[in-house]
Amino acid sequence: MSAPAVGIVGAGQLGRMLALAAYPLGLSVRFLDRAADTPGGQVAPILTGEFTDRGLLRRLGRGAQVVTFDWENVPVEPLQALADRIDFAPPLPALAAAQDRLAEKRLFGKLGIPTNRHAAVDNERDLARAFARIGPGVLKTRRLGYDGKGQVRVRSARDLARAYATLGNAPLLYEEFVPFDCEVSIIGARSARGEIAIYPLNGNVHVDGILRVTRAPWGPTALARAAARHLTRLLEHFRYRGVLTVEFFVRDGRLVANEMAPRVHNSGHWTIEGAETSQFENHLRAILDLPLGSTRARGHAAMVNLIGALPDRAAALGTPGLHWHDYGKSARPGRKLGHCTLIDATPAARDRRVRRLLPGLAPGVRLSLPRLR
């Protein structure tokens, strides 16, 4: 194979789906992760060790045209030290910004992207002051939060001491609580030559901070356009290469940016069957500076995460038009083990089917997302 190789730091399900998108493009892939029997390691060669191991990172980069990420919380310092000999994409400053909730919020503000009120919290006095100014909110660690981890709600002054005690051993951020109508996300790609391609807006249902259902295309055109404008500003700010995701709350028809992820995103898994080009293929095209593929939707998609335990595969495959994605992981409560995607001709037909299937696929999850006009 004379094809250029892609190195991928992290071999989770995102890496696995990147590899499966890489093969038809004639690209070979190599992973780096802590264990071999990972979703990615089951479908492509893998180096095992720590993400901070410079020797391993160098081996990952050897012969690779570009090195990219399955996980955005890789420590940036060891990567920066290798940046003269390895081409990392997305750019490391985007990774660094996404790793620090405060830097991220400040960047949103600088770029005119509406976000909620927030304050840095380094001690208990900072927190009391932030609460006095902002009112009820959420105390979060600035780093390493995902899927609702590293967060404590603060409803009244009585919660302050407990909240600080729970998280207080790390740099923190206090944010206004946004009583949102729904959650949406926007995913797009930018290549080195400056080409930008943005997918339709995703309507997301979270339970306990974990994404459970995404429907796309979703929401009024004006909302999707506003989200795309905000995403474009971020893509251009970083002279970004690859796929970037921004999650928003929607409150009274307006977007409030919550966070960004410098990678392919769970809310974009529907693009495998539901868009002309998947987010995984477009990420690869973008980081290799190939022309981006069309992000147009093919029908109306719903993606349901399979969490904790897989439902019966044979029963699920008996559902007409259901697409099954098993990540090859062992079952564990709260763990994302797979997802499935349904495509229909109309949003109403899709929603009817998803409502019928949800009890079997994601027990207890309801399609709470309202229809925005």
Next chain:
Amino acid sequence: MSAPAVGIVGAGQLGRMLALAAYPLGLSVRFLDRAADTPGGQVAPILTGEFTDRGLLRRLGRGAQVVTFDWENVPVEPLQALADRIDFAPPLPALAAAQDRLAEKRLFGKLGIPTNRHAAVDNERDLARAFARIGPGVLKTRRLGYDGKGQVRVRSARDLARAYATLGNAPLLYEEFVPFDCEVSIIGARSARGEIAIYPLNGNVHVDGILRVTRAPWGPTALARAAARHLTRLLEHFRYRGVLTVEFFVRDGRLVANEMAPRVHNSGHWTIEGAETSQFENHLRAILDLPLGSTRARGHAAMVNLIGALPDRAAALGTPGLHWHDYGKSARPGRKLGHCTLIDATPAARDRRVRRLLPGLAPGVRLSLPRLR
């Protein structure tokens, strides 16, 4: 991974695409082929050695729920000897029939599937007698012919001696030459529980016996229905498990069965993006007795084989909606290196685009296929 493993004899591009369809279903795959750096061996573990090596076949079958085929010309005898301990699918009698053009034609006749006149040829006198009865035709080896190999046209009595000398060291078959209007193929799956799912009809363009372009869905409904009836008879005759393909000539609006292939087929590659479930996924579902997926078309597809040398990838990916499939092979004249698929909303729009793109993708190939009414 607790998933059942599938063994695949042969690691060509068909095996590669089977493996890429297996992973999302949570299935692991293992290949057997003569060399490791094969299209399949690049994406899954591989055992290397001869297809007739019983020890290797046993290793391939160990722990596998089922063993299937990327190539139909695997010698059947060593497989039969292992049939008590390895579950082969498709069934070995279907493989054996497809390996012998005479047995295949006789089966077509027995099942009432129209085919061309033919005669077994074991010596030069047989050939003279067959020519006298049938007229102009094609002399073919009974075994190991594919992509136009092992065939000699006989236009007049003067060609007989040369034709026999070219092929005469093997059991032969003489067939009436069918001056066809076009070539079509039909692909379908049957599972052990008897479920059958059949794809829309494919309209195929061959050059020098090699498939170059397929369009689907293709042809009048009545023709597609007739082809599906013939395919169903074969599926039921063998109590088949897996995907089976039948190729036909169309002459004056009627089908003439040419040959069958007991496997996924080049003329079905469009199903990856152009049908609700790909032929590769449905083959896996069928051999594992999982429910079959919908074979409904999504739009109107054209598949173009990339032969001998790949066109410029970046230029091709710049074509909106073009899907690229590189098999990871080194270039060689006449070799199938990849394919690409285009989907459009209407057959006319698809044909316009294919005509425009053909000079770049498949130099010298023309969309010769007529529109049948």
